[in-house]
Structure formats: C-alpha cells, structure tokens
Amino acid sequence: MLGQGRMAVAGIAGESAHVAGRAASPPANAATYTPAAGIAIDPHSGGGVTTRREKFLPVTRAALLKRLSAPANWPAGEAAHVLRFMRYLDFWRRHDYTARLLDLEQAYDAFAPDSDLKVTRTYTPAEREILKKRVVGQMAQLLEQGNFTRVDPKDVHLILTEDSHYGLDLQVDLDAFEEALIYFRGATTITERRRDIKRAYMGWKEVQVPVFQRLFLLFKLKPFDERVKEVALKHGLTIRQAEKAVRRARALLPKTVTSDHIYMKLFKNIPRSDVEMIFPNTRVRFRRWDKIRFGVSAGGGVGIGIFGTATKIAVMSNPVTLLTAIGALGGVVLRQVTNFFAQRNRYMVVMAQNLYFHSMADNRGVITLLGSRAAEEDIKEEILLYAALAQGRMRASDIGEIDAKIERWLKETFAIDVDFDVSDALGRLKAEGIVRETDDGWLETLPPEAAARHIDMLWDRALDDLSDTINDEGTETAPQESEPAAL
Template identity: 30%
Template sequence: MLDKEMSFDQESMLEHFIPVDINDLIAGLLTELDLPEEEKRLFKQFCKIFLALYHAHFFTKLQSLKHNYLPFSPDRTTLLLQTHSNEALQVMQNTLIEEIKGIITKANYRPIGQEELNQALSETSPYGLDLSIDFDDFDEIHLYYRGWASRTEQKRSWRTFFLTPETIEIPIYRRLFLVLKLKPAKKTEGTTSFFSDPKAFMLDKWRQLFQMQMSQEGDNSVIYLKLFKDIPRADLEMLFPNTRVEMRRLDKFKIGVGGGGGVIGGIFTVVSKLARAAHPAAILLAVASFMGLMWRQAGKVLSSRNRYLSVLAKSLYFHNLDNNLGVLSNLIEMAEEEECKEAILAYGLLLHKQHQGCSAHQLDRLIEDHLQKLYGVEVDFEMSDGIRKLSEAGLIEETLDHLIKPCSLNDALLRLDQEWDGLFSFENCSA
C-alpha cells in the first residue's frame, strides 16, 4: 500500500529538485567561473564526456528495468516465454518496486504519505467534483511528486452571491508519479440481489466489471505506472481508475427541490385527472404524462453526472504525460539529468579559485547561493549525493582536515576517458 514516510508541509520545505535545464546550468557556471579561456574549453569537454558516461550507465539501468517490468506490463506485445509461480512473481514484484523507488528517488521525487493523502482527499475539488475511491481494491499504491506550486483562478462564490468572482489559490503537484497494482478478484458467494439491496447489488456489479477491466481479463499480476503533470492536490482521487463520481450536496439539493416539486405537482395532477376521467384513453394519457415527468427528472440527474464525467475526462486528458513502459523511460531520463546536475554543479564551483579546498557544508551553501543568485530558485541541494558521485569517479579528494579539493581539468578528462574505455572493454562486454 502507501509508503509510510512521514508527511510534511510542502510550502515550508525546500526540494532537492533543481528546476534548471542542464545546458543552462553549464552556461551559468562558465559565466561565473574565474577560469582562463583554455580551461573553460576543457570544462565544456568535461561536461560533454560526463553527460555521455552517465547516459550510458542509465541506459543499462533502463534496459534492466524494462526487462524486470515485462511480466507485469499491461501493454506487453512480445511473447512471455517463461511462466512464474505466484511466489516467484511476488519476489519479482517486490524487487521491481524497490528498483523503481531507487530511480524515482534519484529523480528527486518525494513520496506522498498516508497523512498527506488523507488531507488532500478531504479538500474540495476546484473542478466542483465530489469523488470517492476504495483503496481496498489495490495491493500496491505508491505516490510520488516533484515540484510544488500553486495557481490562481477566478471563481464565483456564494459569499459574493455569485455576482463577482473571487481569486482562489489552488495548490498543485507539478509532476506526479503513481504505481498501482490490483488485488486478486474475490469470489463472492450469494451475491446481493437487486431487490434486497439495489445499491449494494449495483456496486458489486461495478466492482466486478472494474476488476475484470483492470486485471487484463483475469491477469492479476499487472502493475500500472502513471505519470501526470499539474495535478491539483484536491483532485488526487481522479488519478485512480476506480473513482466514482458523486454529486455535491448543492446539486442534490437543486435537483431535489426542482425534481421533488415537479413530482409532487405531477402526482396531484395525475390524481385529479384520474378522479375526473372516465375514458380509458384519458387515464392512459394522465399516466403517460406522469411517466414523462419522472423520465425528465431522471434525465436531469444523468445530465449532471455526465457533466461531472466530462470534466473528469478532460482533466485527465490534459494532465496525463505517460503510461507504463513510457513512464520508465521518463523516470530514467529525469534521474540521469538530476544526477548530472548535482555532480557538475559541485565540481564546477570547486574549480573556482576562491572555493578550492572548502568543506562539504561550505560547498553546499555555495551551490544553493549560486542557484539563488543566477536563477532565483531556492533548493535544498543534496550535497552528500553530489560528493559521492564525484568521489566514485575520482574527480575530488578529501584532505585530512575534511576539506574537498577537485582534481585538475586535465586529470579529470583523463580519468573520464579511461572510464569510458573501460565501460566498453572486452571484459565488461562479455560480462
């Protein structure tokens, strides 16, 4: 089910995500660095090789991730030549989920915990929808977001008697990633009959149809991956496939008052006509008029529901970015770019003559100040991750007094060139 990470207030917590394109970051570093022209040329070459190396590493991860996802993909077009037991599928599923969590974390997404989700579900939708979902239908639910913002809209309210629009703030998730896996369908004995409990009967039928559609005609191993953009926090329900649209109390009241008054008036009219009527044709006409009135009121209910469904469909059409296998490619690309941003920013600022030989904390502040100064963005730079990548590549060294120093650009290019040659060496290819 949902991840157990603690919920937090997004508006007061900075993100690790760096909302600047990698090419703009490199151009900004070249502007800020106090380097001779020859070293600036070497730095451009360093960035080019570093990006190519990381692209090769992440391409290998993508191929592995796609292979592991194949048994669970709802869009599979190739043959699945190997069958797995339920126990083996469960192990593979757990491994796949952990791999996806690792990639989504590298892409600087944050998990949405149960407390935050409950808060979002309790808010009123800006689209005027009342939605409900049953989380018991799912075996796996994982929600992650990246980028927190808000947009303003003009909306008429009863507070101003619907005369003048007022400005409202709508909190949104800029990117939102969703993992869903359905629970195995339950075989129910003695299903509720329509006459004993019509609502429960229709709900059971709807759930059976939903289970059949989502489980790919009975295949309960399917895992759905979804990527969305600009999702209002109050509309998280619309991302789930078992969402049920419910009318708001105001709409129920309007239909109830209008429809109820019409039905009562119709009953009185029919009764009075029946009391005066002696001819069978007159009686049939009165009954037909009453049935027509009932059909019109039912049509109003269906019209309101269809209007809600139309709003929901349009919202999903414009908010959906990718699905299933395509989501994996998107996540890998985002993780690759975020990892490169962190490493290049750290190494680039260490090259500045004034910053060579600084502590990790000082470097962290330098990078955050650099991003604020050049791009006006505030982030919580993930210093430990940036240092780890540079250290693994042999591009920095730490002195006995815990100061970080970069190797020269010439040495850095030599080491990257050696790593590139090793990546496609005969030993690695045969392995």
C-alpha cells in the same frame, strides 16, 4: 558564480555542518529497497507544500553548463577543459542510467499491460513476486533520484478531499491496490481565468490554483480472490456477497485492467485538490448542492404530478383522462431520471477531459521519461558541486557551508529557492573517483583536464567491467515442432 567573482569557495572555513540526504548510490538489490518516508504535511495545503523547499532543480542542464563553464570564472585556458569534463560526465551519467533501465525494463516485461511483443517466458508465483518488488523498488529509486517527493498512500487524509478544483466529488478505494506509489514534484501555483460571480458571470477574474507540476502513480490491483476475502472480513459479508461487491467496484475498469499487470502514469499540472482523479477506480459522486437540487426538483415535480394525477383520478369521467394523467406522471419521473444520468455523465466527461490533457506518459513510457529526468537531476547536482570543489582542497566538515553557498548562488542567479542535495552529489563524485577524501578529512578534487581524462578512462573500461551475471527469472517456453531449434 558560486562566490564573489570566481567561485572562490576554497577558502571557506567554518563549523562542521550536518547534511542529510539520500544514499550516495542506490542499493545493490532493488527488491529490498525501501522508498523514502512519505511527506508529513498535507500536499493539498497551498502554504504547506509551497513553503517547503524541494530538492528538484527547476533549471535546465544547458543553463548550468553555460554559466559554470564561463571563461571569466576559471584561470586562462581552463574553461574549455571544464566544459569538456562536464559534458563527459553528462554522457557517463546517462550511460549509467541506461544500464539501470535495461534491468528495470526486463523485470517489467512480466507485468507490462501494453506490450506488443510475443510472450515466450513464463514465471512462477515466487518469481513474479521477486520481479514485482524489483520493479517497485527500482521505480522508487528513479523517482527519488529525480527529486520527486513521496506521498504515503496510508495517509488517506493527505489524498482524499471533499473539495475539487473541477467541481467534482471523487471517491477512491485505496484498499483495492496491492501496490501503490504516489510521488509529486514541483508543488507550485498556476494562474487560471474563471467567470466572476460578482459580475454575474459576465466578466473574468484570475485565480491562483495550487498544482503538482508532476504527479506519478504506480498501482497493481489485488488478486480478485484476495480482495473478496478482505471485503467479506471487513464488512461481515458472505463470500458470494463480497464477490458481487468487488465485481461492482471493478465494473468501472476496462476488462483489460487486471491484477496481473503493473500500471504507471505520469501527469502534469494536476490540481492538488484533485489527486483522487488519477486513480483508475475513482467514483464520481454528486455534490451536496446537486443532491439538494435534484431532491427539490424531483420531489416537487413528482409530488405535483402525483397530486394532479390523484385529482384527475378522483374526478375521473373517462379512461382517456386517466391514461393522460398517468402518462403525464410518467413523463415527470422520466425527466427527473434523465436529468440525474445526464448530470453524472457530464461529471464523467469533465474528469476524462481533464485527465486527457494532464497525462504525460504511461507504463514503459513513464520508465523512459523518468530515467532521463533522474539522470538530468544527478548531472545538474554533480556539476554544481564540482564547480565549487574544483577551486582547491577543502575539509569534508565544511561541506554544509558549500551546500548553503550553492543554494545562495542558485537563488541569486535563477531566483529559485531549493534544498540542494549535496551529500548525494558528493557520494557519486567520490564513487566515480572525481573527488577523494583523505584520511585527515580533506576533499581533493581532480582538476578539469584530469577529470575529463578520468571519465574517458571509465568509458574505455565500461565494456570490460560489464558483469556476466544477469537477472534471469522465468523459463522460456519450449519451441513448437514447426519452429527451428536454431538458426
């Protein structure tokens, strides 16, 4: 387990270690929550992200429960209490996240683009601003508790690339968004089979493709008038010209996509070189090779057509010959134009197909899925730390060594190299009363049976401790005369 034989970590002694991590508990006011700093390395770099250890624990909760509660690692009769406590803690943590999601979903009602519920509440601009900040802040909390890593949209060079895994040249206008959150988890590589150019495309070869196993995007468009003013100021245009430019830029979006809504998307196995593909306003541009190919073929075809037409006109003997020559030239031009649009449509189909198979969830579905994943990450961290601390009293100054010991155990047991978030897990166990730090710096952990009873007590008090204060922005619309005022 987390040591030789039984998890003998109680005897750890050593130098104090500084442990960095997230806040032990989320801020009380999510509207003032500041997302973690974005990564300072290029996520498109195959080496930079792969060698960077993530906090994400890529093992199942069941796998950890099975190993951490194995009878061989605990005194006789203790393993059953360990398993019971860990399961109690699992349910308790999920209850905690359910309460958070209720508040988040209520705030999101003001921005949900695909709700099938009757709208009965109106919001002032100030209330919408409060709710927007709450949604963005709480989503950032969920993602960071789920051990996602943030990419700062301001670092445009980290997002926009010239090379595309799918052979597309993509362009995104990030200034069009009022809010944008980008997070990834699981930067790794997958193996794909491709036609081998060395075998004249008759054979196959395996290639390693750097991907993000999970990629999250939240965005809200800027209001039309605000965006028009920005474009006019930035490019020195008149308001009328700026309006045309903004309308043209948003022409790719469905008419239902407006600045009134907040959109969320979760993708899987997105190639790191194609992050641009997930944005709604992505434009597909022709690659340099396509431009050269179209230029040569179109220029040559049209040039020959013009030369032939001019020659026939010069020796024109009757009108039929003239019409035939002009028709032939028109056919050449039409063919080149058709080829141009056909190639562009092929690119759009490639992008749409790949997004379809990479998409996992949208909007409210993303909230539910991420809430579950965040709860799972928390419980995995907590039971790992509890298994190490429950062996006896130890000093808080030794927590860094416990962190390293847990990381070694994960590497030896599951062959995974992670950055275990010990301070976050310790903060939650303290908050729940499972672990207590004494005045002289010792960490005291409840034994498994007592810890299970403690969680049972928390469950008994859950409804009694439920706050009567709820977030209540907005005003319910007055009922129509035909509607009953009360049941």
